[in-house]
Amino acid sequence: MAQEPGQISSNGRKVTITAIAQAAGVSVPTVSRVVNGRSDVAPETRAKVEDLLRQHGYRRRTSAPGDRAALLDLVFNDLDSPWAVEIIRGVEDVAHAAGVGTVVSAIHGRAGSARQWMKNLRDRASDGVILVTSVLEPVLHEELRRLNVPIVVVDPAGSPTLEAPTVGATNWAGGMAATEHLLSLGHRRIGFIAGPTRLLCSRARLDGYRAALEGAGIPVDDALIVPGDFYHASGSTGASALLDLRKPPTAVFAASDQMALGAIEALRRRGLRVPEDMSVVGFDDLPEVRWLSPPLTTVRQPLTEMGKVAARTVLRLARGEELDSPRLELATELVVRASTAARA
Structure with a gap:
């Protein structure tokens, strides 16, 4: 059971380990380790904290030895x-x-x-x-x-x-590798289903996609970039939006495996086959994607x-x-x- 931060001092006033930590210039967990007799505290730090505990009359609640788990x-x-x-x-x-x-x-x-x-x-x-x-x-x-x-x-x-x-x-490098793989297969219109724009990892994957296209001399077509949120439904919605374009892509790179799964489901509802009619790449390499039919090409995130x-x-x-x-x-x-x- 975790040690409660507030205890009763000898003069009847409540003293907290947060106050002790601030006075000692150390973290709350460090004070808690001293209070609970743990050994992983530098000697000079322990001496400073113990001195403050004595000054403030801090008294630990009676409990079984070693009752505070790290x-x-x-x-x-x-x-x-x-x-x-x-x-x-x-x-x-x-x-x-x-x-x-x-x-x-x-x-x-x-x-x-x-x-x-x-x-x-x-x-x-x-x-x-x-x-x-x-x-x-x-x-x-x-x-x-x-x-x-x-x-x-x-x-x-x-x-x-x-x-x-x-x-x-390395999200940027992963986004670039996925796009370059599709380019190496001859795809030139590659759709991208993005993650939430507020997240650094999402923006980095999109930037990697853009960099690969620009490196191949292919202009980035913003119509081929659709929003998503990393979850299945947005992958399905995004793939449907790409398929509704006057000139749909021949491949889709989804910024997460879950969105890739949603995209594959949308393709199947349209009677399209993967990869014969459209190639699909994901990002994450979740355990289940290797057991799909067909198994998913993806960027392994460790x-x-x-x-x-x-x-x-x-x-x-x-x-x-x-x-x-x-x-x-x-x-x-x-x-x-x-x-x-x-x-x-």
């Missing part, structure tokens, strides 16, 4: 995407090996849910936060900074507004490894270690399967 908070906007499961798997692998628990939360884009999560975070004195969401209000960003809890942002749905180390993938790197990074921050770089990008890889073929 915890990481992993926060998503939603959990209804298969790539969320891959990130959770990576974080959990590292956390389990380190003897750290993982608290997974979904805030569903609602301010109330985000505020409730923040309250829970304060109560359980988490050792670190991994954010895979872009919808935290500015006031909550400020609260995270005030708590001085180590934070890492994973950027498939990450936010550039919070100053924190980030872990991502989601599980991104989760592992994020967990290792936030644990390093919690230990007070310096990072080699505030931004890490893991390589994407084009995986060619049977959903793409030479232009008919």
Whole structure:
């Protein structure tokens, strides 16, 4: 059970570990580790915190020895995407090996849910936060900074507004590789179903698509770029819009595997075959896409490894270690399967 941040001092006044952390110039998790007798605190830091605890008469609530588990908070906007499961798997692998628990939360884009999560975070004195969401209000960003809890942002749905180390993938290179693959097969009218424009990863994939076309001397036709949101329905809607053009594309690059699946369904409803009538490329390489008929050509995003790197990074921050770089990008890889073929 997590140590509550507020306890009763010897003079009857409530003292919080947040106040102690601010006075010591350290994070709340560091004070919590000192209070709970954990060894992973530098001696000089421990001495400073213990001195402040004595000055303020802080008395820990009576409890069984070692009752506070080390915890990481992993926060998503939603959990209804298969790539969320891959990130959770990576974080959990590292956390389990380190003897750290993982608290997974979904805030569903609602301010109330985000505020409730923040309250829970304060109560359980988490050792670190991994954010895979872009919808935290500015006031909550400020609260995270005030708590001085180590934070890492994973950027498939990450936010550039919070100053924190980030872990991502080479989205621009992946977008370019997917488009160049279709160009190598002779396709010249290539449709693109984009992700949410507010996300850096979406814009990078679109920029990679544009760069590949420009590199091949093919003008970018904005009519071939349709909006999406990374989910199935928008892939279906986007593919339908492309098929309704006076001159439809011969290939489609969807900025996520789920949108690629929606696009394939739209093509089948029109009686079109993949890849004989239209080639389709996705982005992510979710586990199920290799079992499609035909198996999906896609850009592999190392989601599980991104989760592992994020967990290792936030644990390093919690230990007070310096990072080699505030931004890490893991390589994407084009995986060619049977959903793409030479232009008919």
